[in-house]
Amino acid sequence: MMLYVATYLVLAVIFVMLVTLTHKLPNLVRTAHEEGEEQRHDQLALFQGLVYTAMIAVAIAAVALTWLLVQNTPWEGHLTEWLNLVVRLMHITFGIAWIGASFYFVFLENALNRTKDLRKELAGNLWAVHGGGFYYLEKYKVAPKTIPKELHWFKYEAYFTWLSGFCLLAIVYYFNAKAFLIDKSVMDLSPMAAISIGVSSFLVAWLLYHLLCKTPLVKKGPVFGLIGLLIATGFAYFYSHVFSGRAAYIHFGAMLGTLMVGNVFFIIIPAQKAMVNAAKKGLPLDPSLGKFAGLRSLHNNYLTLPVLFVMISNHFPSTFGHSQPWLVLAIMTVGTAGVKHWLNLREKGQLNVWVLPVSALILLGAAFMTAPVKDATACKGTVTMAEVQAIVQKRCQQCHSSKPTDDVFTAPPNGVVYETPADIVKLKDKIYQRVVVTKNMPQGNKTGMTDEERNAIRCWFENGAPEK
Numbered sequence: 001m002m003l004y005v006a007t008y009l010v011l012a013v014i015f016v017m018l019v020t021l022t023h024k025l026p027n028l029v030r031t032a033h034e035e036g037e038e039q040r041h042d043q044l045a046l047f048q049g050l051v052y053t054a055m056i057a058v059a060i061a062a063v064a065l066t067w068l069l070v071q072n073t074p075w076e077g078h079l080t081e082w083l084n085l086v087v088r089l090m091h092i093t094f095g096i097a098w099i100g101a102s103f104y105f106v107f108l109e110n111a112l113n114r115t116k117d118l119r120k121e122l123a124g125n126l127w128a129v130h131g132g133g134f135y136y137l138e139k140y141k142v143a144p145k146t147i148p149k150e151l152h153w154f155k156y157e158a159y160f161t162w163l164s165g166f167c168l169l170a171i172v173y174y175f176n177a178k179a180f181l182i183d184k185s186v187m188d189l190s191p192m193a194a195i196s197i198g199v200s201s202f203l204v205a206w207l208l209y210h211l212l213c214k215t216p217l218v219k220k221g222p223v224f225g226l227i228g229l230l231i232a233t234g235f236a237y238f239y240s241h242v243f244s245g246r247a248a249y250i251h252f253g254a255m256l257g258t259l260m261v262g263n264v265f266f267i268i269i270p271a272q273k274a275m276v277n278a279a280k281k282g283l284p285l286d287p288s289l290g291k292f293a294g295l296r297s298l299h300n301n302y303l304t305l306p307v308l309f310v311m312i313s314n315h316f317p318s319t320f321g322h323s324q325p326w327l328v329l330a331i332m333t334v335g336t337a338g339v340k341h342w343l344n345l346r347e348k349g350q351l352n353v354w355v356l357p358v359s360a361l362i363l364l365g366a367a368f369m370t371a372p373v374k375d376a377t378a379c380k381g382t383v384t385m386a387e388v389q390a391i392v393q394k395r396c397q398q399c400h401s402s403k404p405t406d407d408v409f410t411a412p413p414n415g416v417v418y419e420t421p422a423d424i425v426k427l428k429d430k431i432y433q434r435v436v437v438t439k440n441m442p443q444g445n446k447t448g449m450t451d452e453e454r455n456a457i458r459c460w461f462e463n464g465a466p467e468k
Helices: 002-034 038-070 075-111 156-174 177-181 191-213 221-240 245-281 287-313 325-348 355-369 385-395 421-426 428-437 451-462
Strands: 122-130 133-140
Touching: 002 038, 038 075, 075 133, 075 156, 075 287, 075 325, 156 177, 156 191, 156 245, 177 191, 177 245, 191 221, 191 245, 221 245, 221 325, 245 287, 245 325, 287 325, 325 355, 385 421, 385 451, 421 428, 428 451
Parallel strands: none
Antiparallel strands: 122 133
């Protein structure tokens, strides 16, 4: 215990020192700007980024130490729940900032005035009103003659969205791999093997996408999009045949998110830095850098709605719980990307009469495809509430009770309990959907619910869900 206390103290001292540095560095960076010391400014900016990275590393180390301290104790589930809450809130906040910036800048690109009363060096301009004020924005064809000292970079929203998302992936799926990541009916894997497959798949996806972007196909939008869709569908199929339904979906979203942050880190920001440095040194600017970075940014824009769908899909088992979850995922990806395409066209003033209706029909097709089909198997006799309650007590109450006995949940998920017949009747629709239609509950069939028990609940529900 003394070792843990000493380690906490060391981490606390390091964290305080780093926080102190974060208060001093902005002034040093600003001073370097004012004095025109560009090299010193760049070095300080890099050091500032390293300081923030070190702060995150110290925080992660403190959490890991706490995890080791409470492992296999009643506090383990409590820590997991609060980590899930805090990191999820961070992920959503950073994600809103990143996606909001993506939407806004693509809107600017689409809505710019490109013809009327423009100065020679401008690619376009835009008047806007927001929050009681008027704004005037200009876009340069390449770069202004003099780079302003105060230049805002849009990158940390992307970086922290991905980092918080990966932490959340680890907290929910990797820390409890046996419960949430692995479904033995899909593939019997060890936790380490499953985690390794998940993480390495992100690297493979980035390499495939990056190599595809280096081919001439990147300039042929429809062909490039079709090939990209086929590759993405291949990953969806792969994930759904390796992981549990929920984990397959969230890994697909994480894979798309990795492509997006890879675009920012490896392509967009380096291109912007190269253009800024060239402008500062008075060197000729390469317009292709901006165009290629802009194209990658546009790719990110089309991926935003599919990623948002994946983020909320875990609450809707009719998607990931379908017998062909990869196909549902592919259909939803096409439909949501189609909606984003319509929005982009609309911002350009290129109204299209068929993109939105077709996208809506595609999404409705997914809803129709996942609709429950009544089982033709005859129900033998009447299933009573007493029989249903016995099944629920045996298979569901480990988690869904006021005092769960499950090794992961310390509180009933979403506050749902099944302790009385009234509790069961009140949520009969959800029970039917998750136990009979999608069969994704119990989670990973952890308690071993049989097909006969699921059929009994089906018959009880289809016969009117009697309370006795």
